[in-house]
Amino acid sequence: xxxxxxxxxxxxxxxxxxxxxxxxxxxxxxxxxxxxxxxxxxxxxxxxxxxxxxxxxxxxxxxxxxxxxxxxxxxxxxxxxxxxxxxxxxxxxxxxxxxxxxxxxxxxxxxxxxxxxxxxxxxxxxxxxxxxxxxxxxxxxxxxxxxxxxxxxxxxxxxxxxxxxxxxxxxxxxxxxxxxxxxxxxxxxxxxxxxxxxxxxxxxxxxxxxxxxxxxxxxxxxxxxxxxxxxxxxxxxxxxxxxxxxxxxxxxxxxxxxx
Amino acid sequence: xxxxxxxxxxxxxxxxxxxxxxxxxxxxxxxxxxxxxxxxxxxxxxxxxxxxxxxxxxxxxxxxxxxxxxxxxxxxxxxxxxxxxxxxxxxxxxxxxxxxxxxxxxxxxxxxxxxxxxxxxxxxxxxxxxxxxxxxxxxxxxxxxxxxxxxxxxxxxxxxxxxxxxxxxxxxxxxxxxxxxxxxxxxxxxxxxxxxxxxxxxxxxxxxxxxxxxxxxxxxxxxxxxxxxxxxxxxxxxxxxxxxxxxxxxxxxxxxxxxxxxxxxxxxxxxxxxxxxxxxxxxxxxxxxxxxxxxxxxxxxxxxxxxxxxxxxxxxxxxxxxxxxxxxxxxxxxxxxxxxxxxxxxxxxxxxxxxxxxxxxxxxxxxxxxxxxxxxxxxxxxxxxxxxxxxxxxxxxxxxxxxxxxxxxxx
Numbered sequence: 001x002x003x004x005x006x007x008x009x010x011x012x013x014x015x016x017x018x019x020x021x022x023x024x025x026x027x028x029x030x031x032x033x034x035x036x037x038x039x040x041x042x043x044x045x046x047x048x049x050x051x052x053x054x055x056x057x058x059x060x061x062x063x064x065x066x067x068x069x070x071x072x073x074x075x076x077x078x079x080x081x082x083x084x085x086x087x088x089x090x091x092x093x094x095x096x097x098x099x100x101x102x103x104x105x106x107x108x109x110x111x112x113x114x115x116x117x118x119x120x121x122x123x124x125x126x127x128x129x130x131x132x133x134x135x136x137x138x139x140x141x142x143x144x145x146x147x148x149x150x151x152x153x154x155x156x157x158x159x160x161x162x163x164x165x166x167x168x169x170x171x172x173x174x175x176x177x178x179x180x181x182x183x184x185x186x187x188x189x190x191x192x193x194x195x196x197x198x199x200x201x202x203x204x205x206x207x208x209x210x211x212x213x214x215x216x217x218x219x220x221x222x223x224x225x226x227x228x229x230x231x232x233x234x235x236x237x238x239x240x241x242x243x244x245x246x247x248x249x250x251x252x253x254x255x256x257x258x259x
Numbered sequence: 260x261x262x263x264x265x266x267x268x269x270x271x272x273x274x275x276x277x278x279x280x281x282x283x284x285x286x287x288x289x290x291x292x293x294x295x296x297x298x299x300x301x302x303x304x305x306x307x308x309x310x311x312x313x314x315x316x317x318x319x320x321x322x323x324x325x326x327x328x329x330x331x332x333x334x335x336x337x338x339x340x341x342x343x344x345x346x347x348x349x350x351x352x353x354x355x356x357x358x359x360x361x362x363x364x365x366x367x368x369x370x371x372x373x374x375x376x377x378x379x380x381x382x383x384x385x386x387x388x389x390x391x392x393x394x395x396x397x398x399x400x401x402x403x404x405x406x407x408x409x410x411x412x413x414x415x416x417x418x419x420x421x422x423x424x425x426x427x428x429x430x431x432x433x434x435x436x437x438x439x440x441x442x443x444x445x446x447x448x449x450x451x452x453x454x455x456x457x458x459x460x461x462x463x464x465x466x467x468x469x470x471x472x473x474x475x476x477x478x479x480x481x482x483x484x485x486x487x488x489x490x491x492x493x494x495x496x497x498x499x500x501x502x503x504x505x506x507x508x509x510x511x512x513x514x515x516x517x518x519x520x521x522x523x524x525x526x527x528x529x530x531x532x533x534x535x536x537x538x539x540x541x542x543x544x545x546x547x548x549x550x551x552x553x554x555x556x557x558x559x560x561x562x563x564x565x566x567x568x569x570x571x572x573x574x575x576x577x578x579x580x581x582x583x584x585x586x587x588x589x590x591x592x593x594x595x596x597x598x599x600x601x602x603x604x605x606x607x608x609x610x611x612x613x614x615x616x617x618x619x620x621x622x623x624x625x626x627x628x629x630x631x632x633x634x635x636x637x638x639x640x641x642x643x644x645x646x647x648x649x650x651x652x653x654x655x656x657x658x659x660x661x662x663x664x665x666x667x668x669x670x
């Protein structure tokens with residue numbers, strides 16, 4: 001059976017469009033607002049939602065998402081609560097939802113139980129930035145069993161061997177990070193994104209979404225020329241407390257740019 | 260790389276080489292790092308393994324150890340302390356006499372040399388007590404490399420002397436004011452910097468922790484401590500010691516002393532920071548109060564809550580104030596090869612003063628934890644027993660902090 005994420009990418013390809021994948025931190029500034037935000041994101045044309053799980057030591061994240069994680073932790077948000085939140089969201093929406101979490105909360109939860117519970121609540125995939133495929137045998141095994149997509153990352157530093165390995169281990173899509181750096185960093189305009197993506201495409205036909213460093217509609221438009229999807233995180237997280245109209249305008253400008 | 264000898268009842272003697280190819284010591288270790296860093300870790304692993312067989316590299320390292328670091332450091336018989344405690348003979352391995360005042364320089368110079376070999380132009384490091392920051396800044400000055408150090412706000416306050424030393428050595432010191440504002444957050448920031456600047460920068464991780472190959476590499480650079488101590492005690496006493504004692508933060512000075520003795524019939528004790536008491540939650544005793552988890556690249560014992568978030572820690576010594584412990588120690592703990600205990604802040608402070616008065620040696624507060632354990636158990640041993648304590652660093656950096664605790668105003 002094909003996953004909801006794979007199905008979404010096929011649908012987008014048929015329409016000759018590209019996926020808009022916004023990221024927000026679950027529980028920032030509180031769970032109620034997260035539920036509202038998901039509706040807003042969907043209304044503004046999001047195709048897939050990446051939901052951050054707060055962690056005490058987010059070493060792949062820049063200051064914006066670090067602070068968001070801290071606010072969510074202060075609200076008492078945990079991996080368990082995020083899974084329950086997704087179950088609640090599923091009453092109203094069928095949009096694909098991916099959890100982005102660091103490895104230790106999953107490890108502590110228990111990988112097998114996590115895959116079962118996450119899948120049962122309606123989570124479609126997971127991204128774990130500090131877990132390369134080399135260390136993910138168990139999580140991949142249990143995720144396959146529970147039909148949870150495992151999305152791994154590639155970077156500009158990735159060698160051919162790494163590209164093969166990550167492409168093989170990824171389901172749903174491959175997450176390409178266009179910069180060496182952390183979330184919310186500045187995207188440096190160079191031509192390497194295009195050539196790196198071409199290189200990945202030469203070994204796989206899995207969809208490739210690009211995230212880290214994309215904040216303006218211009219950047220999103222530029223990236224969407226090569227990628228199957230564009231992920232925007234920190235720039236949205238910065239705006240979640242703005243009045244809804246301003247947030248919506250920003251989201252729509254991104255949506256229209258990603259074609 | 261050492262050979263760990265284990266008796267297997269069915270098949271007789273089996274021999275294990277640790278870590279394994281994926282950087283595991285039993286169940287602990289590994290490489291839990293962002294994809295961006297994996298190629299750099301692969302390269303580091305390759306260069307580090309090659310350096311062990313590279314006679315030119317080893318010769319250069321040996322020359323620096325002798326002429327720059329001041330090795331071998333002495334093994335000193337602490338006769339007044341031994342007399343006072345009226346038990347086992349106590350020897351101090353004087354890492355406090357190494358250049359820059361602690362064992363940290365052994366690893367920093369080794370890694371700086373490797374970085375130069377890899378063509379990196381910039382070194383970064385985290386630091387808690389400041390000793391590793393000073394050691395890395397020193398290594399960078401020695402090799403003509405740029406240097407930036409990450410240090411938590413709380414640690415900057417309690418180790419201000421070392422902050423100024425780093426600056427004198429030409430390093431930039433970046434204050435880390437997020438999270439617990441101590442060593443753990445300094446490591447997070449250093450990892451973020453490394454992820455961003457990986458092409459030009461080498462991350463000199465200061466302890467036997469982090470993603471493979473760091474735990475084994477740092478151990479190997481520090482194992483010179485145990486190799487020297489073995490020769491020195493054989494020369495002084497004609498036999499191996501009965502006990503080795505060292506403090507355990509991340510665990511580099513302790514593994515540096517223990518490593519050479521692992522196959523021998525020598526008991527070993529690692530001393531963690533008991534802080535204000537393990538029951539209070541204000542401590543850094545990972546083996547007494549932690550559970551298995553994954554933090555900053557490696558699987559090991561960790562102080563964490565039931566949801567896998569890392570807990571805050573406390574210790575009077577910045578160098579032991581850390582939520583996780585090196586993966587090889589986790590393995591040695593599970594196998595029972597090394598016994599782990601802890602000393603409270605107050606016990607460490609008492610040991611700090613006692614050694615100063617009885618031997619004229621002011622120890623680092625970190626090392627004072629190891630001394631505190633010796634003060635507890637040496638009197639129970641007979642006088643023909645021998646203990647070697649790793650005096651991992653000198654206490655000059657702690658003098659202001661201790662004065663503050665004692666309510667003494669320094670102008």
